[in-house]
Amino acid sequence: MTTTRTSTPRHYLMCSPKHFEVSYEINPWMDVTRATDTARAVRQWENLRATYLAWGHTVDLIEPIPGLPDMVYAANGATVVDGLVYSAKFTYPERAAEGPAYQKWFADQGFVTQTAAETNEGEGDILMVGDVILGGSGFRTAVAAHAELAALTGREVVTLELVDPHYYHLDTALAVIDSDPASPLIAYYPPAFSAASQAVLAARYPDAIMASASDAVALGLNAVSDGRRVVVAPGAVDLAAQLRERGFEPFGVDTSELLKGGGGAKCCTLEIRRAQP
Structure with a gap:
């Protein structure tokens, strides 16, 4: 019997890739000798944003900064739990300025922000599954950041060690499919x-x-899942089939140009989780 799934409204922050290029190499997906098409990246990103809007989700935008081509990967910019913003503190100097840029955006919107003391790359390595936070480590985020986040949020943070450099962030190796605390599901x-x-x-x-x-x-x-509909890479045909078997509706959204920088739909999508009333 297939389970009936329910979508819930989401609030996302995204950043246009209008300055996107691969001008340095900090993960195995990046190759500075391979040409990038910024206009194509923008079209793919616009399609992803339009998909969220068509589903009734809220999408805020942060202005991209010249010289920060990876700023399009908004999920890396911070983690928002119960309306509290935990800032990113990037491993590589090429991305260091992104953390303060995202933190300023949240502060300007009236959010309470916490400047991270420990190295972490936002939702790239920090994923909420129900009431629990899964924390990636091994390449970009320090285990000490998990303890810092647990103390800040009062939530359990489970450390997971990544060992393959191609899957350098937790959100490249694990997806939250259903974040309902009563029936959490991951892939x-x-x-x-x-x-x-x-x-x-x-x-x-x-x-x-x-x-x-x-x-x-x-x-x-x-x-990216809203509890029923799931944005997936078109090439993930096995995953799409398994999602359908579980009662979800997978939607293939092409982000292949942005993959040249090592990111896909989730990397481009930072979820803003406000405190429950």
Whole structure:
């Protein structure tokens, strides 16, 4: 019997890729010798934004800053839990200015912000699943940031170690499909994680969707779900089939130009979670 899924309204922050290019290499997807098409990146991004708006979600925009081509990957800019903003503190100097830019945007909108003392790359490595926060480590985010976030939010933060440099952020190896605390569901690619972290995931999420290698290499796990509809990379055909079997509606949205920088739909989408009334 297929479970009936329910969409819930979401609030996102996005940043146009009008300055997008690959001018440096900080992950295995980036190749400065490979040409990028900024206009195509903008068209793909606009289509992603239009998809969210068509579904009734709210999308705010932050103005892109020249010289920060990766600013389009808004999910890396901060983490918002219960209306509290935990700033990003990037590993690589090429992206360092993005953290303060995103923090200023939130402060200007009236949010309470907390400047991170520990290295973290926002929702790239910090994902909420129900009442629990999953924290990625191994490449970009320090384990100490997980403790800092737990103290700040009062929520449990579960550390997961990433071991494959192609899946350098948690949101490239794991997707939150249903964030309902009563029935949380994730999809993930086991080889991206250490054996110990695979055991943690298996114990906590025995009903999780297991992504195939082809799903992972298409960056299919860099997906965005509203509880019923799921934006996925068109190449993630196995994942899409499994989502349908579970009662979800996968929608293929092409972000292949942005993949040249190592990001997909989720990387471009920072969720703003306000405190519940």
